[in-house]
Amino acid sequence: MRIYNDADADLGLLKGKKIAVLGYGSQGRAQALCFRDSGLDLTIGVREGKSFDKAKEDGFPPVSISEATDGADIVMMLIPDEAQADIYEKEIKDHLKPGCALEFAHGFAITYGLIHPPKDVDVIMMAPKGPGPMIRRVFENGYGVPALICVHHDHTGNAKALALALAKAMNCTKPGVFEARFEQETMTDLFGEQAVLCGGYTAMIKMAYDTLVSRGFPPEMAYFEVLHETKLVTDLVVERGINGMWNSVSNTAEFGGLTRRNRVITEKTRDGMESILDDIQSGKFAEEWVEDYRNGLKRMRGLQQKDADEDIEEVGRWVRQTFFGGKE
Template sequence: MPVKIYHDEDTDITIVQSKVVSFIGYGNQGRAQALNLRDSGVNNIVIGNIDDDYAKQAREDGFSPVSIEEAARQGDILMLLIPDEDQQTVWNEKIRGNIKPNSTLVVASGYNVAFNLLTIPDDMDVVMVAPRMIGAGVRDRYVQHIPYPCFVSVEKDPSGTALATCLSIASAIGATRGNGAVGSSCREEAGIDLFAEQALWPEIMAIFREGFNVLREAGFSEEAILFDMYLSKEPAEIFERAADEGFVKQLKYHSRTSQYGQLSTMNRHDGKDIREKFHHILHDNILSGKFAEKWSNTKWAAEELAKEWKEVENAPIVQADERVRDVIKPDRKK
């Protein structure tokens, strides 16, 4: 069954224009979406943020940030746009006891809702408006009137009007232009996102790492390997053409030798080992809630992330990358 896709004509922007919209966090997504809402005629915007560089940026942008607790008390709509691993703690300590009755929670990441990490009042609507790009892209495309992909969903609807509110917000940030916003769910958004982060991209990065090691062991120069693998930006161009014209159809821009090499190898790769590994990651680590349980411990998360960064710094491809970049951009560290 095809998913529902929502366009500007499906929305009523006056709904969000009539509400007090409180942003919890003025970072990556918070700033972009707050500016987009303001430019769409939403005049009652409250920025809730701790007193840091993000709060300073909010003041420079013409807002008057308040505490997270005060923002929660004022908001008809709460835009929860702080990092996934911080949401449960902030929710419990600063938001939960200050929520306005019959308000709406909006998330841009399905993670905490999907894994039931937030205790949400019975009278609170819960919706997701999840742009599929970083905040800077959300802002730039809004200003340039360029469509961008976005997932939307209704997770809890005690008011009976959650979908209308959700689509009004999506319209105001520019997410229902062009191809429209795709109906989804927090479980789907979080599952796919975590799968890409824990299965797909790590496999791609490991392939590049081991490819570098094999080529270097064969006597090829580090400069030539890195330029051919990614410093030329050819992979970026390939992915852009894949997005525009098709995952396989982009091969028509490659040489016949390249086409044969890629197709003949891929067609005979049964993928069994990869599927088994991916199945384990998706079901045993992600959908089981095992990862979410660990990652909600902010102290553990910070320590583990620091360990992983320290370990990767010793990889030959990382050290070669640093050396080659200093050669091709000698003033990079000045």
């Protein structure tokens, strides 16, 4: 896989370009602030509400999404995935000028055919690998997070160069940028979230907590052991790799982990992961997610509330406030 760095990207390609940043949530705000610091000409397009007010606080004069899109050379779709298709049809599609670039930070809407851009625009992606606040913090420290670029449609012949220029404006070319296809980014991102980062990870924590508490161990101790300390070990894995983590924990932890982990993560777990990936590749997950969004997020909110009502959440609030001055 080729890695692109500063020398491979020309920030001058963005000089004089009108850039519309649509959406001012976690990613939209972080990217807009970094772009502004890099000297780019930005217009923030956002609906009235909390994000609109936040953009004003940050010194931007926000406008409507359609107004921001009018005449823009680069239109950055930083609106939540689930809302992109509806907003595109109502407020963006008829305002795209020929030859512009339609840019995404995640390939969901393109991969699953929820948005069908016209043939006379470039369709690209520049996806910094990190949440908005971290992206901004690293940029302010003079560096950047790695990023991924994709080209779905190259009408002008300049699509890849534009994606690299946007990455450079975020300092992402300092650590490095790699290239992939839209569907690769979409499917690996969804799989990682569902099987490990947000789905598998939280399910394992909750089950371990319940196992200890049901055997009579204090809930506060269970919380520390199976939730709080996960960050400490995860940081070691990220910084040093899995083997580096083993070299940093006790011999007891290493022996116990290596000899017992396959009792928790079994071939049935692999079967579950395969089924998750099947749903992603077939489009079944996308259909379910879009349907729930259009149904008022009833299924997601119900599951979210079920999680919020569990004992581990109440114990966690007490632990964070008591020991770490946490604010909920």
